[in-house]
Amino acid sequence: MSTAIQPPDDLTQRFGEVLVAPDGAWEISVPAASAHDALAYLGLEREPAFSLFIDVFGVDHGEQIEIIYHASRPETGDLCRVRTRVPRIGGSIATVTDIWLGAGWPERELMEMYGVGIEGHPDPRHLLLPDDWKGFPLRKDYQYPDHPYLTPDPMREDPGKYLSEHPIEE
Amino acid sequence: MSEQHRGQTEELLINMGPQHPSTHGVLRVVLRLDGELVNDADVHVGYLHSSLEKIGEAKTWAQYVPYADRFDYLSAITNEFAYVRAVEKLLGIQVTERCEYIRVIMAELQRIASHLMYLTAMGLDTGATTVYLHCFRDRERVVDVLENVTGQRLLYHYLRIGGLRNDLPADFADSIRDLLEYLPPKFREYENLLTKNRIFRARMEGMSYLPPERALSYGQCGPCLRACGFAHDLRKLLGYSAYPQFDFDIPVYDTCDAMARHLVRCDELIQSLRIIQQAVDKLPGGEVSVKAPRNIKPEPGTVNERIEGARGEVGCYLVSDGGDKPARMHWRPASYYNLQPLPDLMRGGYVADTVVAIAALDIMLGDVDK
Numbered sequence: 001m002s003t004a005i006q007p008p009d010d011l012t013q014r015f016g017e018v019l020v021a022p023d024g025a026w027e028i029s030v031p032a033a034s035a036h037d038a039l040a041y042l043g044l045e046r047e048p049a050f051s052l053f054i055d056v057f058g059v060d061h062g063e064q065i066e067i068i069y070h071a072s073r074p075e076t077g078d079l080c081r082v083r084t085r086v087p088r089i090g091g092s093i094a095t096v097t098d099i100w101l102g103a104g105w106p107e108r109e110l111m112e113m114y115g116v117g118i119e120g121h122p123d124p125r126h127l128l129l130p131d132d133w134k135g136f137p138l139r140k141d142y143q144y145p146d147h148p149y150l151t152p153d154p155m156r157e158d159p160g161k162y163l164s165e166h167p168i169e170e
Numbered sequence: 171m172s173e174q175h176r177g178q179t180e181e182l183l184i185n186m187g188p189q190h191p192s193t194h195g196v197l198r199v200v201l202r203l204d205g206e207l208v209n210d211a212d213v214h215v216g217y218l219h220s221s222l223e224k225i226g227e228a229k230t231w232a233q234y235v236p237y238a239d240r241f242d243y244l245s246a247i248t249n250e251f252a253y254v255r256a257v258e259k260l261l262g263i264q265v266t267e268r269c270e271y272i273r274v275i276m277a278e279l280q281r282i283a284s285h286l287m288y289l290t291a292m293g294l295d296t297g298a299t300t301v302y303l304h305c306f307r308d309r310e311r312v313v314d315v316l317e318n319v320t321g322q323r324l325l326y327h328y329l330r331i332g333g334l335r336n337d338l339p340a341d342f343a344d345s346i347r348d349l350l351e352y353l354p355p356k357f358r359e360y361e362n363l364l365t366k367n368r369i370f371r372a373r374m375e376g377m378s379y380l381p382p383e384r385a386l387s388y389g390q391c392g393p394c395l396r397a398c399g400f401a402h403d404l405r406k407l408l409g410y411s412a413y414p415q416f417d418f419d420i421p422v423y424d425t426c427d428a429m430a431r432h433l434v435r436c437d438e439l440i441q442s443l444r445i446i447q448q449a450v451d452k453l454p455g456g457e458v459s460v461k462a463p464r465n466i467k468p469e470p471g472t473v474n475e476r477i478e479g480a481r482g483e484v485g486c487y488l489v490s491d492g493g494d495k496p497a498r499m500h501w502r503p504a505s506y507y508n509l510q511p512l513p514d515l516m517r518g519g520y521v522a523d524t525v526v527a528i529a530a531l532d533i534m535l536g537d538v539d540k
Contacts, residue, residue: 021472021474022259022471022473023259023473023474023475025474051383051386051387052386052389052395052402053386053387053388053389053507054389054476054483054485054502055389055485055500055502055507057487057500059489059498059500060498068487070474070485070502074386074395074400074402075400075401075402076407077404077407077408077476079474079476081474100387100388100389101384101387101388101510101511102387102388102389102390102507102510104510105506105507105510126216127215127216128215128216128219128539128540129216129219130216137221137224138223138224
């Protein structure tokens with residue numbers, strides 16, 4: 001569906017260059033500091049607003065983590081894509097849960113999977129990973145743990161020592 | 171709630187799941203109860219997390235198709251559909267007309283199978299065991315047709331980049347004709363048995379209400395969004411694949427409750443049959459696959475594909491760095507966004523209605539946990 005429709009005028013006026021992506025989405029690139037303002041304009045202030053939340057996710061680009069927001073409208077198939085980048089170390093961005101409630105879970109995923117800080121998130125717990133998980137799995141340099149799920153089994157490692165310490169009762 | 175319900179009670183914290191027959195997999199909901207009333211709910215997901223996105227970065231483009239099946243494993247064809255379409259876009263491959271038609275037939279059969287599974291679970295969760303048995307019996311007939319074509323009954327691995335694994339078998343026309351004759355009376359039977367049932371209606375109507383503006387904000391999709399009065403169906407809005415060539419309606423209800431979600435799915439069963447009938451009648455001849463490179467290495471770039479799965483919008487965002495594997499793969503699963511407002515739906519209701527709230531959303535935990 002690469003029907004390249006011209007982006008609406010108000011977007012070009014506000015954001016300057018609006019790219020029409022090969023998949024038909026209108027693409028806007030903004031710096032991380034002003035991302036929240038831009039998204040609030042798109043999701044709340046603009047008429048008609050991109051009120052239907054689609055998703056938010058990260059892409060690892062080495063020095064920087066790219067964060068991509070997708071939003072749409074219920075009446076059309078239009079897709080608006082906002083790209084922004086935060087530094088890999090210590091990078092953070094303001095939450096958009098005040099614009100779209102649905103951003104709650106994917107932003108929790110961004111935190112646990114990429115180590116991106118989300119400022120003002122109402123519920124910054126892990127979502128998919130266990131609470132004590134170390135590392136950020138969707139980063140490219142992620143090291144796989146030896147025993148991801150199990151603690152080492154002492155009976156298997158040294159049965160003689162284990163049995164002498166834990167004698168089987170008659 | 172009226173005053174007579176409000177006695178002196180102590181707040182009770184109760185775990186629903188992860189092993190609970192009505193949570194449709196491994197969903198854990200921590201309920202804060204005031205007697206029979208739900209004060210708050212906290213949803214814990216991730217028990218089925220299998221890092222399907224990370225696996226995507228370690229598999230070649232063609233190898234990933236069977237993994238795509240495993241997100242929403244009751245609607246495997248639509249996941250494959252999203253993935254192969256995304257890769258074809260990236261490569262600039264145009265598949266044949268016959269291939270598009272067969273993909274649509276398979277996707278709609280899959281939608282019927284998936285919605286019948288929903289009816290099964292919904293019936294069971296509201297105590298209607300008869301519907302459970304009838305729907306399972308009829309879902310078998312649909313799955314038999316899918317098996318006849320693909321050789322598999324759950325995870326099909328039928329769609330390929332650039333086409334299909336195989337053409338339709340010789341007896342396909344007969345089997346689909348039998349199915350199209352068999353199903354409509356059965357759908358009327360479910361309507362009489364379940365949808366018009368007084369007890370069922372009392373359990374569904376007005377339950378788990380979600381205001382339309384919150385539904386949009388939460389990113390609800392598919393039948394859950396169409397139950398809030400929005401005619402949002404990507405088959406119509408984006409008109410991908412062969413869908414623009416078929417005549418079908420989008421069922422929309424605006425009561426925003428569990429009953430509306432149920433009715434949308436019941437009506438979609440009939441619309442899916444209409445699409446299949448038209449596709450089988452107009453099925454063009456020719457090849458089902460075009461020549462795709464054996465060693466796929468797309469040009470560097472990104473692509474996003476959105477299609478309408480059985481549970482709503484399935485999104486697949488791919489990043490290629492020119493290598494033989496995706497540099498990044500992101501999925502937008504439908505159930506993930508449909509499940510998020512669950513605390514909103516449960517708050518202020520009774521414990522017995524929590525089961526209805528979950529079942530009416532028709533979630534699939536493999537899809538939620540990725």
